Amino acid sequence: MATRSIVILVIIAAIALAVPPFLPRSVVDLLVFSCIYSIAGLGVGLLLGQCGIANLGQSVFYALGAYATAYMTVTLGVGAAWGFLTGVILSGLIALVIGWPVLRLTGHFLALATLALGIVANALFYEWDWLTHGSLGFGGIPKLNIFGLVIDTPLRFYYLAGAVLALCLLASANLIGSRTGLMLRAMRDAPEAAKSLGVNAQWLRTRIFILSAIFGSIAGSLFAHYGSFVNVQSFGIEKAIAFLIIPVLGGATSLPGVVIGALFTTLVPEMLTRFGDLHQVLFGLTLMATVVLMPSGLMGGLASLSRYMTARGRA
Amino acid sequence: MLLGLVSQSLLSGVTNGLIYALVGFGIAAIFRGAHIANVMQGEFSVVGAVVVDVLLVQIGMPYWAAAIIGCLSGAALGALIDVVFIRRLVAQKAPDDSYLLFTIGVSITISAAVLFLFGREGHLLPPIGSGQIFIVLDAVVQEHALWLIGISVILMFALRYFYRRTTLGMRMSAAAIDPDGAATIGIDVRAMRTLTFVLGGVLGAIAGILITPIIPVSYMVGLPLTLKGFSAAILGGLTNPLGAVAGGLVIGILEALVVMQMSSAYKDVVTFSGLILIMIFMPRGLLGRAGRAGG
Numbered sequence: 001m002a003t004r005s006i007v008i009l010v011i012i013a014a015i016a017l018a019v020p021p022f023l024p025r026s027v028v029d030l031l032v033f034s035c036i037y038s039i040a041g042l043g044v045g046l047l048l049g050q051c052g053i054a055n056l057g058q059s060v061f062y063a064l065g066a067y068a069t070a071y072m073t074v075t076l077g078v079g080a081a082w083g084f085l086t087g088v089i090l091s092g093l094i095a096l097v098i099g100w101p102v103l104r105l106t107g108h109f110l111a112l113a114t115l116a117l118g119i120v121a122n123a124l125f126y127e128w129d130w131l132t133h134g135s136l137g138f139g140g141i142p143k144l145n146i147f148g149l150v151i152d153t154p155l156r157f158y159y160l161a162g163a164v165l166a167l168c169l170l171a172s173a174n175l176i177g178s179r180t181g182l183m184l185r186a187m188r189d190a191p192e193a194a195k196s197l198g199v200n201a202q203w204l205r206t207r208i209f210i211l212s213a214i215f216g217s218i219a220g221s222l223f224a225h226y227g228s229f230v231n232v233q234s235f236g237i238e239k240a241i242a243f244l245i246i247p248v249l250g251g252a253t254s255l256p257g258v259v260i261g262a263l264f265t266t267l268v269p270e271m272l273t274r275f276g277d278l279h280q281v282l283f284g285l286t287l288m289a290t291v292v293l294m295p296s297g298l299m300g301g302l303a304s305l306s307r308y309m310t311a312r313g314r315a
Numbered sequence: 316m317l318l319g320l321v322s323q324s325l326l327s328g329v330t331n332g333l334i335y336a337l338v339g340f341g342i343a344a345i346f347r348g349a350h351i352a353n354v355m356q357g358e359f360s361v362v363g364a365v366v367v368d369v370l371l372v373q374i375g376m377p378y379w380a381a382a383i384i385g386c387l388s389g390a391a392l393g394a395l396i397d398v399v400f401i402r403r404l405v406a407q408k409a410p411d412d413s414y415l416l417f418t419i420g421v422s423i424t425i426s427a428a429v430l431f432l433f434g435r436e437g438h439l440l441p442p443i444g445s446g447q448i449f450i451v452l453d454a455v456v457q458e459h460a461l462w463l464i465g466i467s468v469i470l471m472f473a474l475r476y477f478y479r480r481t482t483l484g485m486r487m488s489a490a491a492i493d494p495d496g497a498a499t500i501g502i503d504v505r506a507m508r509t510l511t512f513v514l515g516g517v518l519g520a521i522a523g524i525l526i527t528p529i530i531p532v533s534y535m536v537g538l539p540l541t542l543k544g545f546s547a548a549i550l551g552g553l554t555n556p557l558g559a560v561a562g563g564l565v566i567g568i569l570e571a572l573v574v575m576q577m578s579s580a581y582k583d584v585v586t587f588s589g590l591i592l593i594m595i596f597m598p599r600g601l602l603g604r605a606g607r608a609g610g
Contacts, residue, residue, distance in 0.1 A: 054412060054415065102591065102595065105595065108352050108549065109594050109598070111352070111415075112549050112590070112594070113590075113591050115542065116588070117591070119542070119587045124584060126580075127581070127584075241419060248412050248415070252412060280423065280427030280430070281424055281428050283423065284420050284421070284425075284426075284427055285420075287416070287423065287424075288400065291413050291420060292417065295408075295409035295410070
């Protein structure tokens with residue numbers, strides 16, 4: 001089984017590396033967004049799948065990353081690394097300060113609290129236009145330049161964002177496989193038992209919240225460099241909902257599911273645009289149908305399909 | 316003059332607060348009867364208001380007939396969603412987050428369908444009554460606002476009576492609290508859930524019809540209504556209508572005071588920060604009677 005999944009992983013990685021150069025520019029562009037959204041969705045997925053927390057505030061950290069990059073590179077004119085670093089540090093600190101009290105809440109209260117954070121932050125980003133330039137936004141964010149290689153085409157950016165995504169996935173897989181991951185699942189499935197065995201639930205949840213915020217911030221910084229323009233409209237509640245849809249659609253407990261969820265939310269609306277004004281309706285219906293037909297997410301759906309095929313093959 | 320300013324802003328706070336409570340009623344009813352966090356509640360209101368607008372303004376039906384058909388359309392939508400989709404999810408023992416995602420899907424679909432069929436611009440319904448204006452404590456009061464306040468209060472007591480005193484109301488609560496136990500004593504659990512969605516749909520449509528003379532209905536209003544309604548319901552402990560009114564009034568009046576004292580730009584900042592603080596420091600809701608910990 002383990003060798004089989006390694007083989008599958010290698011095949012997928014080979015496809016992800018080899019095919020994009022032959023795809024049209026517009027598709028590569030969507031793949032870049034899939035990678036960026038996967039990174040932000042991965043953070044939400046870790047919280048949901050490992051801690052059972054529905055986070056509707058990821059847009060806050062996505063915005064922080066994007067604004068940190070915009071402010072550092074455009075207003076202060078320093079290197080791109082400073083943007084990423086400021087975003088990550090700021091997001092981590094804010095996640096710590098806000099997460100510590102808020103993560104004591106549970107269930108729907110917690111989901112609502114994260115949503116409220118998203119709304120508050122969006123209103124502040126809008127009002128503090130001396131810092132964020134409000135709805136006019138920041139333009140002219142420079143292209144990334146890695147050791148002299150300028151990342152100025154969608155294809156180059158795709159490889160960069162894909163590599164960052166792979167690193168984030170690897171880090172998450174490590175986390176889930178570690179002792180911390182075991183504690184997380186114990187806390188999610190049997191909170192009382194975990195507590196009695198000395199698991200510090202609140203600190204653990206806060207740590208995952210910080211990690212999730214850092215992923216969100218990195219995704220935001222990448223977004224800023226890719227589009228070279230950010231304004232407050234990119235960081236609304238719709239974005240926070242999209243970041244939650246991604247892991248839930250893919251299957252919250254599965255890491256590859258996040259990537260599949262992100263592909264779905266970027267590619268499906270694009271495929272539906274040829275239906276004109278109806279495409280939003282169709283996207284909503286597709287979303288509803290997917291949830292009803294595959295309640296454990298797209299990954300769960302694929303797994304039961306493969307079980308079904310094997311069972312039929314044997315019979 | 317100052318008295319007028321204060322009473323005017325308090326009055327608008329109370330009116331807005333009851334609007335949030337009206338949306339919160341449906342959210343509380345569906346949470347009570349089905350344990351589902353219903354993100355599509357605002358869309359029920361949008362559908363109800365749009366149906367009434369089409370019948371009243373474009374076809375020219377009398378107000379009462381249009382309002383009744385509007386409520387029926389909410390009921391039909393609720394029943395449809397339960398029978399076609401929710402039943403399947405329940406049969407598959409779907410996890411909690413699939414319901415959340417499903418209702419998000421419904422709300423995206425309905426809002427996009429309204430945009431497609433009804434266009435971008437907002438529509439206002441005519442107010443209930445003759446549109447008279449009263450002066451109370453130097454503040455201008457529209458007749459419609461009085462109707463809205465009166466109907467909300469009546470609905471609150473009616474729902475309270477329904478859940479506490481009528482057999483049907485108690486059956487609906489029992490079916491949600493302990494489905495197996497309820498089935499054992501002969502309650503049709505599936506039918507109770509369908510009725511819960513019908514009730515949620517009707518409450519949503521009533522809310523939509525009452526709100527639309529004040530806030531124009533368009534494809535965009537569903538989600539904001541849901542968010543404010545959710546805040547009202549959760550502050551009140553998520554299952555009781557009295558709580559939704561208390562929660563709605565707290566949010567509405569807080570907003571009005573912020574608009575009066577600071578600027579309207581910081582309305583959402585203060586309201587939603589206050590919401591987070593109340594949830595942290597009063598985890599069982601304002602009335603201390605949450606349905607269960609964490610909702």
